[in-house]
Amino acid sequence: MFERVGDTETETRRERLRTWLTIGMATVLTGVVAALVLLLARASDNYDQSLRWQTQSLEVISQTRSLDAALARAEAALGRFAVGLQKEDGRVYEQQWGLARQYLARLDRAVRDNPAQSQLVDQLTTEMDTRGRQLGDAALSANYNQTVAAISKYHAAGHDAGLGRIDRLLTQIIANERALLRQRNQTAAADRTNLDQAILLFTLLGAAIAVVAIGATFSFVRAVAERRLARREQAAEAERAMQLEEAVEARTAELEQANIALRSEMTERAAAEAQLRQAQKMEAVGQLTGGIAHDFNNMLAVVVGGLELAQRWLPGEPEKAQRHLVNALDGANRAADLTRRLLTFARSEPARPEMTAIDACIASFAELIERTIGDRIALTLDLQAGDVACWLDKQQFENALLNLAVNARDAMDGHGALTIRTLDDGDGKALAVQVIDTGCGMSPAVLERVFDPFYTTKPAGQGTGLGMSQVFAFCRQSGGEVQISSTEGEGTSVAMLLPVAATPADNATEPVAAALDGNAEPAEALKILVVEDDERVLTATVDAVSELGHTAVACANPLEAEALVEGRLAEGKGFDLILSDVLMPDLTGPEMVARLKQRWPELSVLFVTGYAGDASEVASFGDHDVLRKPFTLTALDQAIRRCGDARAVEGQRLAS
Numbered sequence: 001m002f003e004r005v006g007d008t009e010t011e012t013r014r015e016r017l018r019t020w021l022t023i024g025m026a027t028v029l030t031g032v033v034a035a036l037v038l039l040l041a042r043a044s045d046n047y048d049q050s051l052r053w054q055t056q057s058l059e060v061i062s063q064t065r066s067l068d069a070a071l072a073r074a075e076a077a078l079g080r081f082a083v084g085l086q087k088e089d090g091r092v093y094e095q096q097w098g099l100a101r102q103y104l105a106r107l108d109r110a111v112r113d114n115p116a117q118s119q120l121v122d123q124l125t126t127e128m129d130t131r132g133r134q135l136g137d138a139a140l141s142a143n144y145n146q147t148v149a150a151i152s153k154y155h156a157a158g159h160d161a162g163l164g165r166i167d168r169l170l171t172q173i174i175a176n177e178r179a180l181l182r183q184r185n186q187t188a189a190a191d192r193t194n195l196d197q198a199i200l201l202f203t204l205l206g207a208a209i210a211v212v213a214i215g216a217t218f219s220f221v222r223a224v225a226e227r228r229l230a231r232r233e234q235a236a237e238a239e240r241a242m243q244l245e246e247a248v249e250a251r252t253a254e255l256e257q258a259n260i261a262l263r264s265e266m267t268e269r270a271a272a273e274a275q276l277r278q279a280q281k282m283e284a285v286g287q288l289t290g291g292i293a294h295d296f297n298n299m300l301a302v303v304v305g306g307l308e309l310a311q312r313w314l315p316g317e318p319e320k321a322q323r324h325l326v327n328a329l330d331g332a333n334r335a336a337d338l339t340r341r342l343l344t345f346a347r348s349e350p351a352r353p354e355m356t357a358i359d360a361c362i363a364s365f366a367e368l369i370e371r372t373i374g375d376r377i378a379l380t381l382d383l384q385a386g387d388v389a390c391w392l393d394k395q396q397f398e399n400a401l402l403n404l405a406v407n408a409r410d411a412m413d414g415h416g417a418l419t420i421r422t423l424d425d426g427d428g429k430a431l432a433v434q435v436i437d438t439g440c441g442m443s444p445a446v447l448e449r450v451f452d453p454f455y456t457t458k459p460a461g462q463g464t465g466l467g468m469s470q471v472f473a474f475c476r477q478s479g480g481e482v483q484i485s486s487t488e489g490e491g492t493s494v495a496m497l498l499p500v501a502a503t504p505a506d507n508a509t510e511p512v513a514a515a516l517d518g519n520a521e522p523a524e525a526l527k528i529l530v531v532e533d534d535e536r537v538l539t540a541t542v543d544a545v546s547e548l549g550h551t552a553v554a555c556a557n558p559l560e561a562e563a564l565v566e567g568r569l570a571e572g573k574g575f576d577l578i579l580s581d582v583l584m585p586d587l588t589g590p591e592m593v594a595r596l597k598q599r600w601p602e603l604s605v606l607f608v609t610g611y612a613g614d615a616s617e618v619a620s621f622g623d624h625d626v627l628r629k630p631f632t633l634t635a636l637d638q639a640i641r642r643c644g645d646a647r648a649v650e651g652q653r654l655a656s
Contacts, residue, residue: 025212029205029209032205033205036198036201036202036205037202039198039201040195040198040199040202043191043194043195043197043198044195044234046191046194046195047188047191047192047194047195047241049191050184050187050188050191051188051241051244051245053184053187053188054181054184054185054188054245054248055248056110057177057178057180057181057184058181058248058252059110060107060110060111060117060173060177061174061177061178061181061252062252062255063103063106063107063110064107064170064173064174064177065174065255065256065259066103067100067103067104067107067170068167068170068259069259069262070096070097070099070100070103071096071097071100071128071166072262072263072266073092073096074092074093074096074097074099074100074135075135075158076266076269076270077089077090077092077093077096078090078093078135078138078139078142078154079154079158079270079273080273081093081139081142081150082138082139082141082142082147082150082151082153082154083147083151083273085142085145085147085150090139090142090143093135093139094139097132097135100128101128104121104124104125104128107121107173108121108122108125111173114180116176117173117176117177120169120172120173120176121173123165123169124166124169124170124173127162127165127166127169128166130162131157131160131162131163131166134153134156134157134160134162135154135157137153138150138153138154138157141153145476192238195238199231199234202227202231203231206224206227206228209224303328303332303335307325307328310322310325310328332630333630336629336630352393352395353391353392353393353478354391354392354393354394355389355390355391355501356389356390356391356392356394356397357387357388357389358385358388358389358390358422358431358433358498359383359385359386359387359388359422360387361394361397361398362381362383362401362420362422362433363381363383365398365401365402366379366381366420368402369401369402369405369420372402372405372406372409373405373406373408373409373418374409374414376414376415376416377408377409377412377414377415377416377417377418378416378417378418379418379419379420380417380418380419380420381419381420382419382420382421382422383420383421383422384421384422384423384424385422385423385424385431386424388422388424388428388431388500389500389501390431390478390498390499390500390501391478391499391501392474392478392498393474393477393478396474396477396478397474397478399470399474400470400471400474400475400496401420401433401435403468403470403471404435404471404494405418405420405435407468408435408437408439408492410439411437411439411440411441411491411492412437412438412439412440413439413440416437416438416439417437417438418435418436418437418438419434419435419436419437420433420434420435420436421433421434421436422434424500428500429499429500430480430497430498430499430500431497431498431499431500432495432496432497432498433495433496433498434493434494434495434496435493435494435495436491436492436493437491437492437493438490438491439491439492440488440489441486441487441488441489441490441491441492442486442488442492443488447484447486450468450484451468451469451471451472451482471494471496474496475496475497475498478498478499479498479499480496480497480498480499481497482494482495482496482497483495483497524644525549525550525551526550526551526576526577526640526644527550527551527553527568527573527574527575527576527577528545528550528551528552528553528575528576528577528578528579528640529553529555529561529564529565529568529575529577529578529579530542530545530552530553530554530555530579530580531555531558531561531578531579531580531581531584531589531592532554532555532556532580532581532584532608533556533557533558533581533584533585534581535556537581538554538556539554541579541608542554544633544636545579545636545640547633548633548636548637548640550640553568553575557586558580558584558586558587558588558589558591558592559586559587561578561580561592561596562592562595562596562599565578565596565600565603566599569600575603576604576644577604577605577606577640577643577644578593578596578603578604578605578606579606579608579640580592580593580605580606580607580608581607581608581609582607582608582609583609589607589609590607590621590622593605593622593624604643604644605624605625605643606624606625606626606627606639606640606643607621607624607625607626607627608626608627608628608629608631609626609627609628609629610628610629610630625639625642625643627639
């Protein structure tokens with residue numbers, strides 16, 4: 001009895017001990033399991049975060065390369081636009097530049113959490129803004145068909161240091177991101193190792209629990225099975241992550257290869273375009289040099305020969321000397337006209353439009369055309385426009401008409417029929433001036449290039465190739481256009497279509513005729529300060545002003561003009577007019593006048609220049625008159641009269 005009771009108590013104590021051991025082991029196992037689960041969760045989160053950082057770095061690299069490619073395509077499209085003036089190329093440039101800006105915005109968002117990369121992106125944004133303004137200037141010039149200006153600006157932008165800075169910034173961003181990617185790859189590998197260790201520990205714990213609980217309950221076995229299933233799923237997720245990483249690496253390699261191929265293609269295309277531009281440039285320079293040299297040699301031969309003969313005949317037979325002086329003056333005027341044609345084509349000679357009655361202008365100009373084309377060509381005027389007038393530069397119109405007549409003469413080999421016809425469209429909006437010849441005509445290949453600058457079918461040294469391009473530039477500058485039709489063996493018809501302005505007054509040309517009349521009343525004598533840095537031009541201008549009856553004071557340095565004006569005013573005399581050159585050392589004419597105007601705003605000014613830069617710079621002259629070199633005594637007299645009249649009108653206005 002006592003033995004059973006003792007056995008029972010012993011069994012009870014053993015049972016309690018087993019229970020407490022079980023509870024203790026369960027507690028320990030629970031703590032161990034909880035710690036392992038926490039370790040596994042942290043390792044998994046760290047690994048997921050590493051994968052996200054890797055993906056972000058790859059995205060930054062991809063966006064940077066896409067930005068570089070978009071910039072390259074934009075600049076290539078702009079280069080084609082500047083050379084070919086094709087609007088489609090301009091739209092491609094705008095599209096690719098906008099796409100580059102989008103990539104830049106995405107890149108900025110992607111690197112906000114990285115101060116170093118964000119600073120590089122800010123620098124890249126600043127450089128791209130500057131680059132956009134440079135390329136925008138070239139695109140704007142190309143959009144207005146200013147081929148020379150567009151190519152020049154595009155070439156200057158291509159050699160700008162900002163392009164190298166953009167490339168270095170892009171390279172630095174990619175290099176930084178690659179270094180960061182390597183660090184993140186190492187971090188991901190470490191996180192993967194920790195995760196594998198946690199899984200291994202968890203597996204060992206599960207095996208231990210399975211061994212301990214194999215004989216306990218069926219539910220414990222099921223729990224172990226479920227844990228194994230979870231581990232398999234984790235392994236599958238890890239495998240998918242590895243596959244994703246391999247796919248990202250493969251895509252990065254493909255993008256790198258595509259970028260290398262694109263850069264190679266850009267380099268080859270740039271080299272081809274450079275060779276083409278060089279060939280075209282050399283061809284144009286050759287044609288231009290030969291033609292201009294031929295024309296100027298002819299003109300200089302007339303000038304030099306006429307002056308030399310006049311020098312010989314002047315003492316004994318002045319009438320013969322006068323004839324040679326007239327020939328020399330005509331040669332000089334023709335040289336000046338060629339210079340004006342070159343400046344007009346280069347758009348450096350601004351247009352001086354006026355209301356011009358077309359039929360009257362052609363009728364008065366017909367005599368010069370007849371002398372130019374010769375007696376063997378019959379000139380017919382079929383003027384049907386009446387008193388219709390256009391707002392255009394009369395001198396440029398006459399030059400264009402003379403160019404067409406000379407081309408027609410050459411096409412007819414000196415004999416044939418030339419017809420100049422004017423037609424009104426009936427609506428009062430446009431006027432057609434047709435020049436029709438019976439010459440040899442032009443082939444389709446010649447028609448295709450007839451308006452190209454420096455293109456000529458004449459033998460080397462007998463033409464500049466500026467005739468038809470000058471006609472084209474004049475029509476476009478006047479708001480019109482030019483059309484040409486030709487048949488080989490039958491002849492050519494060129495039509496200048498000009499917009500109609502208004503009907504001119506009947507006496508519109510009377511003031512001009514009066515100004516050209518040698519018997520016109522002499523102008524009031526003025527006191528004129530002549531500012532010119534070239535000693536020979538200064539002497540000739542002072543003599544010309546004195547010949548017209550005015551008092552001239554010479555000034556060879558624009559820095560001394562202010563002291564001369566102040567000295568004359570101190571003597572109570574003053575100057576009625578400042579006659580100044582434009583391009584001078586130390587101080588240009590407009591800059592000198594601006595200084596004088598600050599102290600004496602009532603001064604009258606007349607600028608004299610042979611070249612005033614781009615036509616868009618005429619604003620620097622203000623409202624002052626401009627006389628172009630070389631000028632005649634008549635032109636100088638007219639300009640001085642205009643300034644004197646303007647001064648009188650201003651004085652009357654101030655007096656009232």
